[in-house]
Amino acid sequence: MPDVATPIVSSRTGSSTIQPNTSVRPGPSIAAPDSTPAAQAVVLARQAMNNKQWTQLSNQIGPASGDILGIYPEYWYLRTQIAAANMPDTHQALMRFLKKNEGSFLADKLRGEWLLHAARSGDFITVLELSPVLNGNSQISCAQLEARHMTAQRATVAEATKVFAPVGACWKLFDQLVADKVLTGNELLPYLQDFIENNKVTEARRFAAYLFDSNDLATYDAMMRDPQKWLAAQSGDRSTAVNDIVAIALARVARTDLNKAEELVRTTWANKLPRLNLQWVYGQFASLAVFSFDPRAYGWYRETFGIRLSDTNHAWRVRASLRQAKVDWGWVQRSIDQMGLPQRNDPTWVYWKARALAAQGKEKDARQLYESIAHHFNFYGQLASEELGRTIVAPEKPSPVTAEEIEQARQHLGLRRAVTLFKRGWRGDAVPEWNFALRGMTDRQLMAAAELARHEHIYDRVVNTSDRTSKEFDFSQRYIAPFEGRVTAQAREIDVDPAWVYGLIRQESRFIMDARSVVGASGLMQLMPATAKWVAKKIGMTDFTPQKVNDFDTNTKLGTNYLSMVLADLGGSQVLASAGYNAGPGRPMLWRSKLDSTVEGAIFAETIPFNETRDYVKNVLSNATYYAALFTGQPQSLKERLGQIAPQPYGRANAQ
Template identity: 45%
Template sequence: MLKGVYLQRAGRVACVALSCMLLAGSAFAQKRPQPQAAVIPGNPDDAFTALREAARKNDADRANALSATLVDYPIPSYVEYFRIKPQLFDASGLARVDAPDDQVRAFLQRYQGDAIADRMRNDWLLVLGKRHDWNGFDAEYPKFVLKDDTQVECYALLSRVLKGQDVSAQARSTLTDPRYYGEGCVDLIGTLAQGRQMSAADVAYQARLALEQNYVTLAGKIAATLPAPGADGDTLAMVVKMARNDPRQAAAYLAASGAGLSPEQLGAAWGVVGQFAAKKLMPEAVDYYRRQLSLGGNQWLSDDTQEWRVRAALRQGDWSMVRQAIEQMRPELRAKDPAWTYWYGRALKAAGRNDEAQQQFQSIAGQFNFYGQLANEELGNRTVVPPRATVSDADVDSMRARPGFLRAQKFYDLNLRFEGNREWNWELRGMTDRQLLAAAEYARRIELLDRAVNTADRTQAEHDFSLRFLMPYRDLMQRATDDVGLDLAWAYGLIRQESRFIMNARSSAGAHGLMQVMPATARYVARKIGMADFSPSMMGDPNINIVLGTNYLNMVFTDLDSSYTLASAGYNAGPGRPKNWRSSLPRAVEGAIFAETIPFSETRGYVKNVLSNATYYAALMSGRPQSLKARLGTIAPSTVTATNLP
């Protein structure tokens, strides 16, 4: 897990061209926050919530003061964790080398096997790695269960390379997403470069990965691990910056001079230009990518560049390029997402290689997701609900006393969903399908509907889709959708994606309730439907939330030509954006292609999930096979027209 911003490598004073350019203007000095007044809430739950916030800010003094008032609190492990954790990290979120090891060891022994112990071990491994205490790190790392922190993995590789091991292959697999690098990964890159397990070109590539995602400071720190990066690194960095703002300008620069780059580096540069052009839905993106393919250099392409190469070809209808782009994908990237298996099958089918295409479709047709459903339709089938596996009351009752679930319920009562989900999910580890279904049914009975859905989603061979696709508030939903003529299955599919049926769900942007309606949107819709006494506080009422949400969804649906694909995108990103995205289409495209080429990653995933959900809901409600393709429809190009909707 990312622990904040990153420190400059100790002892480095030289500033080379790329790192100077990237680091210029960055402020490295971290200011400690002013101490808070030591107000201790009288209510223990309020004090616990305040303790959690102090731990989040790494305010050790306040955490100590608050924890001292919670001696008999019912979740003592978290009181102790929140007290110790601020002593492991500074106010900037960086690991402290003077962390209290004895307190951590005692905590790990006391709560061995609990979710919070694994969280503490994760934190401590960051401290041990920062400290370069490899004996301590190597002793603790095998006990770290989740292994979901990239920076810890970087420290684990660093420990091995310092013992003389070749970790270059594992490093390439680990260092793929700069969002999660932290100090440990910068340290690893520098050590690998010094030990010649990573070439100057490898380091320049890592810096460019960070720059592509606009982590300018991090890019500079990676570049600074080389004593003298070549001019080609500076040139590629300049191309990335130029392409982010104006791909056409970057393309003109490359076409005019070649920028003095080798063929492989020039291919990488054209790939970057293609990526940013594709994200802007520019038709020239395919031409930029064709230049990249002609030059090679695929090993220096980021995952984003490789994925958008496929999307650009899909949008232009170039099936030959779709096939070629997927074949050249990094194998791990290609295997990670069923999208690329599906589209590869489609490209093979377009080339008349039907038997090979069928093999691709068959390999994912059993998956209960967007591309599994589409692959299943390519095989001549439609979406159906699998047979329902049932569990006994005794199976469900056996879940009541599980300690992780009890802790989770306490956290949910406090509206601390992050900790609640951590405890709930930890308890699910190693469960059989029957146990998972029992846990899901238990969650449903105690009205933890999001946990019911997510737990039922985990089964592999035995399933209960009535738990995966719950339909709470059925009477309210039926009445509200009937009143505006809206498809009930689609509305449920959207709510499942928006809130997982958490009535008090709030987004960081302020969206509220089951249908995650923004306050301004709620006021607009209330005015349009004549709800004169509306106030935003009413959005906590399921009836009001559903009425306003379904009315707004119907407005978006009507505004976007009654297209489920466009309207799902519009509900998430605003109705004006799908209009812009379709305006640049070169021709009519199937809905799946439009969905896959949505520029916003959140909206792209959202549309796929909503329409996949809606198809399953329709199958559950009707008892008949359903077509996801029919629901996706076809999206035709059109001129942008203004919308009055918020």
């Protein structure tokens, strides 16, 4: 049976350009010139820093001071001196830098690095004196909490669990809180179980050491060496700790042989383990089975009701339910209700709970939930709007950004530094510098900063900056369409929806022409080298060389052609083709073949087993819907764009 084709409100015809919502013309770039002696000193300092030539780095601090980036060489040098912060001269130099550059990104960064060094050496007074750090992270939060705890402000369980991540300062915090009996078995066992679930055995071992006494820890270690052999040797009565270890052993066996683990439970352990342990084991079986669409996953999840699950397993318990030929909407609702409050309030689960309520005839309650997320400009906000009978349109334009507002942005020291970093090719430094500069900005200031980024052709910052506004929304920025005539021409040439292409580029590269992923994908449309070569051969691009993959016309021509090929191979479904573009065409073919019945596109998208691809598909289709509204000026439907996906036997893709 072929896929149910996706009916789309087309943006192929009658499209208009997305014009900036301002008449202010771009001025000259605010980037500082890179040819001055001071700018060259910054370059030399950077080279010295990268080569760990600290004397040469120190020698460039004075000559670099006249450049807008002159703060960087001094920061690079001082961070190497933090270990000597207790020496008077070094301490004074660090404090002088913080005072002189107060409010800057680098002063805040140096403050955080100094704070972490102080925490590692047990100097908790200095940790508190250096707080707060504006651009914090888990390491800093854990160090600050430990410092408060060690200076007579006893930490609580809630504070500790809120900040924990498996990083150095947090391990140090937990070491102390376990020793002080702030954290006990009730709080520690879930961490151990979740790390086992995620196959993080090193982290799990640390929590086992927190949780078990020396004898039980030796038992745990023996089990981890050979879980199946260890299980076979178990007999007699068991303590609570050993029952927990038995459950972990069954989960470890399941990771390598799920059928064997299921047999062990059925023949030996179903009547020996306490119910709570057994339910957790079933949850582990389900978490392994669900990603291969093993039909047993749903039944195992039904056995877990009432126990604590990880956030990941809570989510997959609902997703497994949504994939059933006949969805038990009451079970979907109850499963969502058992999530923790932050997860339950995520628009994903608000939407699916509303769907569950509506399916049970509770329309008033469902509408209240839809209304609570319909204002979100994302996948589930759009779907909620449609459930309320509304179509998808761009919001009303805000008042245009004025020349005065843009001039204020042009004078912002943090933005000027960031733009200079971008223009000198130091994106890794530029992005955090830019983001730090946005702190505390009003909607008007954010839109002015986004417009400045447009003037500077830094298109990813246009999108990311405008996305931060909370009351005024400029979709000419959020859904910017640079190079529109050229991209649209490429798309129309092969009859591909330009709105979809733009939705994909926005997600793939944020319009960074030389973007390169960690796996080697390149350019606006993030093509892998082998894919680019293969497509070039298919379409007869005889002059293609790997060096051309970042060239605008080459990248978009190859990318749109590849997208068209994937779309054709996958029955015209933009859901499947978007998934195929991200994960390879064979993957959505496999996932489609595992369906028991036709499902709506939203369910297929939500139950994609790869986190990255699942989010990618939802974002691309949401983006495309807004681009279509902007290009055509007509109301759109995400539900129509998603369509339905029908089962089809797995077949080999015609595209790579």
